Amino acid sequence: MPELPEVETVARGVARLIRGERIESVWLSGKPQSLKSPARLIVRTLEGAAIKDVRRVGKHIVFDLERDTGEPSPHRAKGGLAGDPKSPVSTQARFPRAKMHPQWIVHLGMTGSLVVVEAQREVEKHTHAVLRLGSGRELRFVDPRRFGKLAIAREEFRAKGHEPLDVDADVFAEVFHRSKAPIKSALLNQKLLSGVGNIYADEALFRAEVRPRRRAHTLTRDELKRLYGAVQQVLNEGIAAGGTTVNDYMNALGEAGMFQFDLRVYGRDGEACLVCRTPIKRIVISGRSAHYCAKCQK
DNA sequence: ATACCGACCTGTCAGC
DNA sequence: TGCTGACAGGTCGGTA
Numbered sequence: 001m002p003e004l005p006e007v008e009t010v011a012r013g014v015a016r017l018i019r020g021e022r023i024e025s026v027w028l029s030g031k032p033q034s035l036k037s038p039a040r041l042i043v044r045t046l047e048g049a050a051i052k053d054v055r056r057v058g059k060h061i062v063f064d065l066e067r068d069t070g071e072p073s074p075h076r077a078k079g080g081l082a083g084d085p086k087s088p089v090s091t092q093a094r095f096p097r098a099k100m101h102p103q104w105i106v107h108l109g110m111t112g113s114l115v116v117v118e119a120q121r122e123v124e125k126h127t128h129a130v131l132r133l134g135s136g137r138e139l140r141f142v143d144p145r146r147f148g149k150l151a152i153a154r155e156e157f158r159a160k161g162h163e164p165l166d167v168d169a170d171v172f173a174e175v176f177h178r179s180k181a182p183i184k185s186a187l188l189n190q191k192l193l194s195g196v197g198n199i200y201a202d203e204a205l206f207r208a209e210v211r212p213r214r215r216a217h218t219l220t221r222d223e224l225k226r227l228y229g230a231v232q233q234v235l236n237e238g239i240a241a242g243g244t245t246v247n248d249y250m251n252a253l254g255e256a257g258m259f260q261f262d263l264r265v266y267g268r269d270g271e272a273c274l275v276c277r278t279p280i281k282r283i284v285i286s287g288r289s290a291h292y293c294a295k296c297q298k
Numbered sequence: 299a300t301a302c303c304g305a306c307c308t309g310t311c312a313g314c
Numbered sequence: 315t316g317c318t319g320a321c322a323g324g325t326c327g328g329t330a
Contacts, residue, residue: 033306033307109307110307110308111307111308111309126308143307144307144308144309145306145307145308145309146306146307146308147306147307179300180300180301181300181301181302182301185301185302247309247310248309286301286302286303287302287303287304
């Protein structure tokens with residue numbers, strides 16, 4: 001489900017709702033396949049941390065956290081109460097401690113979602129993480145198929161490939177000119193480009209008038225240039241529409257996207273091409289469905 | 299090194 | 315109605 005525009009929409013929505021909040025407590029469902037880091041580490045890192053920002057990197061959502069280092073303060077070592085409200089000078093001010101900036105990384109997989117709700121809201125089925133926030137609301141990670149992943153990163157998290165919206169046109173052309181895979185598969189390879197998924201790959205190839213089975217290295221300069229423009233166009237339009245809701249994708253407020261109404265080939269097999277009226281074809285390329293117009297795409 | 303395929307999960311829908 | 319199989323936005327590891 002979530003490709004770059006959906007992840008971007010979720011990240012922006014979550015950021016707007018909870019930036020600056022402190023995480024008071026964390027609950028994890030204990031389904032191990034959802035965790036890429038040990039549960040203890042995730043809970044220990046999140047609890048007490050402040051959320052400085054929430055942003056998208058590739059198809060990942062990165063929570064920039066800030067927390068004190070685990071070093072005990074001089075006051076606490078003597079048995080004094082840190083943060084004693086009667087104390088005229090705070091422990092923080094007299095003994096400023098180094099800050100840590102770990103990151104919480106969330107990948108939504110196929111069916112993952114992040115929602116911000118009031119704590120009293122019923123916890124829906126397939127909820128795998130609940131972060132109780134200082135405001136009394138909760139950030140919940142729900143994921144029926146459990147393809148999503150949670151992890152802690154100690155260093156700046158980086159995508160494995162180029163950011164589709166930032167990559168230079170010449171670099172884009174170079175990357176795909178080196179691949180012998182079908183162009184559709186190459187677009188889905190996150191080590192090359194991080195963020196394009198099945199829907200937007202089909203839509204970009206249609207707009208670039210390139211067939212999905214074409215080997216990437218056989219694309220001409222002109223075709224690579226068109227594809228570069230098409231990828232950026234469909235991703236930007238997808239973001240502007242708040243993502244594509246085919247089945248169950250929702251943003252942080254539980255609202256559906258709108259880009260499904262702008263799809264020209266994805267999910268339209270058998271229907272008339274919007275340009276030439278030829279029926280859209282559906283084929284399978286390395287296990288994923290691909291949709292295209294045999295007349296418009298060469 | 300590269301490219302394909304099944305596996306990982308649960309839910310839904312079409313067809314019998 | 316109920317069963318079965320195909321399929322779903324993603325990624326990984328194994329294999330050829």
